[in-house]
Amino acid sequence: MSSSIAFAKAKTEGRAALVGYLPAGFPDVAGGIEAMRTLVDAGCDVIEIGLPYSDPVMDGPTIQAAAQQALDRGVRTKDVLRTVEAVAATGTPTLVMTYWNPVEKYGVERFARDLASAGGAGLITPDITPDADPSWSRAADEHDLDKVYLVAPSSTDERIAMTTAACRGFVYATAVMGVTGTRTSTSDLAGPLVARTKAAIAQQGIDLPVGVGLGVSNGAQAAEIAAKDGIGADGVIVGSAFVRTLLDHPDEPGEGLRALARLTEDLARGVRRA
């Protein structure tokens, strides 16, 4: 199920969608699935499942630590697909966020096929741009999967237009120049980036939601990003704050999940406050 369905539903409710990220296999495969179901139950509209990778150049220390834990415990690509299947079964659109090499190694076509049959919505690809490699676009089209590419404050208008034209599902706007991690204030780069991205989408006459990510850790920040008279994002993406919550409760998984639910509810209220 395309993630665009969840964005459309949120739009009819007059609010932004809440997109939650956690890496697969963290703290272990079953625990990861349970944590993602908690995100779904507490109000996330879309789930992003991170594929743990040995060289995550776009991730800050929090997500690096979780991915490393998962890898140290032996998580495999097939475990990620198993996680997708379990989470997608809730009816919530479920994407995989992955660096490129594990997909290429698995086989691009094979990955697309297995992701589709697991019920996955598509891929978010932080280290390939639409012009870097055509093989993913071909495979995604074949299996009707979302292609979520990133735009950044440093992107030229030409590159933003090239990227939005290539996306399906939504476009991921990285609102700060930097790696993943929570930040106390939202970036003043977010507003102009969302505006430029929406202008490109309008000019192309397409219907593509804009998700804004990097740094959100509470409902107030989520509200600020979703505010229609402010930044005006169609979706608020949260990752490091969820990971941090689980990292903070290493020996008390039950309390970790309850804290995760409370944070999700706060964020879900945030996207509804806007």
Next chain:
Amino acid sequence: MTAHLAGFDADEHGWFGGAESGFGGRFMPEALVAALDELTVAWHEAMADPSFTADFERILREYAGVPSPLYHAERLSERVGARVLLKREDLNHTGAHKIRNVLGQALLTKRMGKTRVIAETGAGQHGVASATAAAYFGLDCTVYMGSVDTKRQALNVARMNLLGAKVVAVDSGSATLKDAINEALRDWVASVDHTAYLFGTAAGPHPFPSLVREFCRGIGDEARAQCLEQYGVLPDAIAACVGGGSNAIGLFTAFLDDADVDVYGFEAGGDGFDTGRHAATIYAGDRGVLHGARTFVLQDEDGQTIESHSISAGLDYPGVGPQHAHLADVGRATYLPVTDAEAMDAMALLSRTEGIIPAVESAHALAGALRLAEERPGQTILVNLSGRGDKDMGTALEYFRLGEAEAGGDEHSQLGAPDETEGRA
């Protein structure tokens, strides 16, 4: 500038051998694409500007001691039965070929108006070279170095500090060169408006593989001319060590169109290729994407990068420059592993026959060349002696148990008997 390389060079998007089945390209976060585009344009403009290339040549000559000599290692040659020529990059300022690359990139940084440079380093040679160039040009400098490497190359950390650079020890992942690159990229994505990334090898996303090659290609351009001038012939074979591959591509480039010159790259075989503990990326031959380029990668069946192993920090890298992958793929160059033990033997041999202590990295090239000499009696083999061994004395001390040799002669040392060949005429 690179027209004569047409058969082996990248296309405008950085693909060696084409996007569908070739190597290179640019697998990078969108946030860095603008900076890479800006760098590509600035570099092309600079290389077309005679004042830039003249400045570069002048600085290399006056400051870095370039061109380095081409030296006929006579006693070594006599011993191995082939004419061994050494391109003495170990005599360059800072003790390695790396100074060519950083002076070129730092000069470009100044031209682009950026005020800070960052770099990754394995052995520390590129870090020292970057810190040196930063001091020379008055730029702020931060060097990322795996914490495993900061320990085994402590002297180079001290050098960088003395030169005014900030050295950041990286603990993530395997805490070696690949993780230092990851951390430098993380810095760059947050600092790209005023910071240039002085990439240390001919790898990474376009334009780095081509840009680094062009700044290092003086090695081969000089060596080819020197060989013709001094000996009236081209070498039968050329050899260089390959980690990321900057010294090797720097040597190879001038010879790629000389069909009669055989080209050899020697990778770190570590404990032996069959043990799995090595850094012989090309020899292993598994395609993948690492640090922005499609190339050969040491990886497991899920595409997770596997830790490489080598006694030499400078070759301890699980990827390789994409042009080397291409040269291997099309058969223009041959890449073979050399074990830690072979390299250390070659280090000792060169020290004792020629009074030259090579870097452990360069000793891999030499060890490979000695193998070639056995198969090619009487032929001329040109080796890039890419760096000097001062930084590796800790490694040598431990490997040869040199400290213990004092007490009872060679019986405690792992070194063999003193060299038995005739003295120099």
